[in-house]
Amino acid sequence: MSSLKRIFMLVCLLVIICVVLYIRIYLQKGVHYEVIFLEDYNTSDVAQDTITPLKGNKTFIIAPYYDNREGNLVRVLGIVHTEVTNLFCYFCCYGQKSLTFTKAMIDIHSDRFGFPFGLADINCYEPPKCQATYMYLDSTSGGDVVTQPRFEIRNRERQPFSADFTVCISTMYGNYSNALQFIQTIEMYKLLGAQRVTIYVKDCSQEVKKILDYYSKEGTVEVILWPIERYLRPSSKWHHEDSDDKDIGYYGQLSTLNDCLYKNMYKSKYVLLNDLDEIILPFEHMTWDGMMEKLQQENPNVGVFLFESHNFPQTAVTDGNFPNVSSWKKVPGFNLLNHVHREPSRPNIFNARKMIVDPRKVIQTSVHSVLKSFGESLNVPLQTALVHHCRGPHQPNLNRSLLINDRTIWKYNVSLISNVNRALSLISLPTGT
Ligand SMILES: *[C@@H]1O[C@H](CO)[C@@H](O)[C@H](O)[C@H]1NC(C)=O
Ligand SMILES: *[C@@H]1O[C@H](CO)[C@@H](O)[C@H](O)[C@H]1NC(C)=O
Ligand SMILES: *[C@@H]1O[C@H](CO)[C@@H](O)[C@H](O)[C@H]1NC(C)=O
Ligand SMILES: *[C@@H]1O[C@H](CO)[C@@H](O)[C@H](O)[C@H]1NC(C)=O
Numbered sequence: 001m002s003s004l005k006r007i008f009m010l011v012c013l014l015v016i017i018c019v020v021l022y023i024r025i026y027l028q029k030g031v032h033y034e035v036i037f038l039e040d041y042n043t044s045d046v047a048q049d050t051i052t053p054l055k056g057n058k059t060f061i062i063a064p065y066y067d068n069r070e071g072n073l074v075r076v077l078g079i080v081h082t083e084v085t086n087l088f089c090y091f092c093c094y095g096q097k098s099l100t101f102t103k104a105m106i107d108i109h110s111d112r113f114g115f116p117f118g119l120a121d122i123n124c125y126e127p128p129k130c131q132a133t134y135m136y137l138d139s140t141s142g143g144d145v146v147t148q149p150r151f152e153i154r155n156r157e158r159q160p161f162s163a164d165f166t167v168c169i170s171t172m173y174g175n176y177s178n179a180l181q182f183i184q185t186i187e188m189y190k191l192l193g194a195q196r197v198t199i200y201v202k203d204c205s206q207e208v209k210k211i212l213d214y215y216s217k218e219g220t221v222e223v224i225l226w227p228i229e230r231y232l233r234p235s236s237k238w239h240h241e242d243s244d245d246k247d248i249g250y251y252g253q254l255s256t257l258n259d260c261l262y263k264n265m266y267k268s269k270y271v272l273l274n275d276l277d278e279i280i281l282p283f284e285h286m287t288w289d290g291m292m293e294k295l296q297q298e299n300p301n302v303g304v305f306l307f308e309s310h311n312f313p314q315t316a317v318t319d320g321n322f323p324n325v326s327s328w329k330k331v332p333g334f335n336l337l338n339h340v341h342r343e344p345s346r347p348n349i350f351n352a353r354k355m356i357v358d359p360r361k362v363i364q365t366s367v368h369s370v371l372k373s374f375g376e377s378l379n380v381p382l383q384t385a386l387v388h389h390c391r392g393p394h395q396p397n398l399n400r401s402l403l404i405n406d407r408t409i410w411k412y413n414v415s416l417i418s419n420v421n422r423a424l425s426l427i428s429l430p431t432g433t
């Protein structure tokens with residue numbers, strides 16, 4: 001009786017091993033894949049948030065992006081702790097009642113600045129004949145993943161460009177409240193040729209929230225919520241040694257910039273990576289279109305165009321006496337048209353250039369340069385354009401007579417004033433205008 005029972009159990013075990021959990025191993029390009037057969041891998045919810053923690057809170061997934069520029073890769077952008085060495089991609093291959101998993105190659109971005117958490121590309125080659133729309137990620141192989149969130153693999157379906165220029169703004173933070181300069185900046189981007197402005201929002205003032213809502217409805221602004229502090233202690237500093245025991249640098253800016261790049265890779269001809277107080281202003285052209293056509297024609301192998309940043313201090317005020325701006329007095333924030341003096345470049349100080357990139361030529365980006373790319377980078381000369389950076393002074397003790405008078409932004413006065421007034425008349429700001 002007991003030996004019969006033992007045989008029965010052995011058969012059961014064999015059935016379980018052979019039938020229910022039949023594991024196939026094969027090789028492709030030296031990549032190991034294993035297959036788990038399942039009745040249904042489809043039951044769990046698809047992750048909707050911008051940041052999704054995996055079990056244990058050491059890895060936070062932003063999103064997987066299909067990337068066949070070099071092999072059949074799925075590049076998962078994620079924030080990982082330095083301790084994380086094992087991650088596995090589980091592909092829900094099209095039409096198969098199975099999950100195919102493989103060990104990921106974790107490529108930590110080199111500009112981590114000493115923080116324990118940083119952006120990584122979690123790279124997996126997709127199995128042959130797979131065509132997955134969804135995948136899971138886990139720190140164990142053969143783990144029970146189907147109870148965890150599923151991730152949609154983006155960029156598999158490609159549509160024609162919906163924008164020539166998309167501006168990526170990483171992390172609006174610090175209760176951002178510079179409403180007037182914000183409206184002017186969005187209107188300047190539009191005048192210069194932006195069809196879309198993607199903004200990662202951590203927090204902002206009530207006025208700015210209204211403005212974001214208005215431009216979202218208009219279709220110009222795409223707001224991506226960035227609740228980084230829900231999971232990590234973000235630093236306001238770049239370097240870990242400047243910021244005690246924080247988890248990740250500068251509100252996770254590098255993660256948002258790279259996500260924005262991949263999100264717009266096949267949607268936008270060019271992507272601009274700059275901050276909200278920055279506008280890439282051409283000198284020889286009125287729009288980015290003409291400027292980029294010329295630059296690209298002269299430099300066909302370049303995918304990354306770097307523009308010198310020049311500071312227009314908010315402390316140097318010049319009244320242009322423009323008509324039709326009386327309603328602006330009630331709007332909180334700085335008025336771009338009042339700041340037309342820039343500080344001279346400081347010799348021996350790094351110019352923090354900002355970029356216009358062909359996103360399809362970039363693999364990993366940092367803030368002032370790219371880390372990995374297919375194309376070349378070009379330093380665009382100052383006579384072509386600059387980054388108009390309107391903020392507090394870098395050189396507060398500089399004699400005003402040494403500031404450089406640069407009224408390029410005044411060229412746009414008529415359309416800018418009229419567009420800002422139109423927006424203000426349609427946004428009912430809480431403080432009343
Ligand atoms: C992960 O973080 C969440 C809060 O975001 C917390 O509730 C949970 O206990 C954490 N899990 C571990 C394993 O630390
Ligand atoms: C998973 O769900 C999709 C629809 O959401 C369905 O078309 C597909 O057949 C399902 N796959 C399996 C293996 O159940
Ligand atoms: C943001 O500003 C409001 C008032 O302007 C204040 O009540 C709130 O505490 C601030 N929030 C943060 C996160 O600083
Ligand atoms: C600024 O420069 C002007 C002209 O060079 C000079 O007359 C003036 O005294 C300077 N002011 C200060 C505060 O240094």
Ligand SMILES: *[C@@H]1O[C@H](CO)[C@@H](O)[C@H](O)[C@H]1NC(C)=O
Pocket residue numbers: 320410411412413414
């Ligand atoms: C304002 O714009 C108009 C039309 O573009 C231009 O003619 C004028 O010179 C500009 N004003 C200033 C002060 O630059």
Ligand SMILES: *[C@@H]1O[C@H](CO)[C@@H](O)[C@H](O)[C@H]1NC(C)=O
Pocket residue numbers: 323324414417418
């Ligand atoms: C100011 O507004 C009036 C009436 O709306 C308009 O006719 C005029 O062209 C505007 N002037 C400028 C410089 O925008």
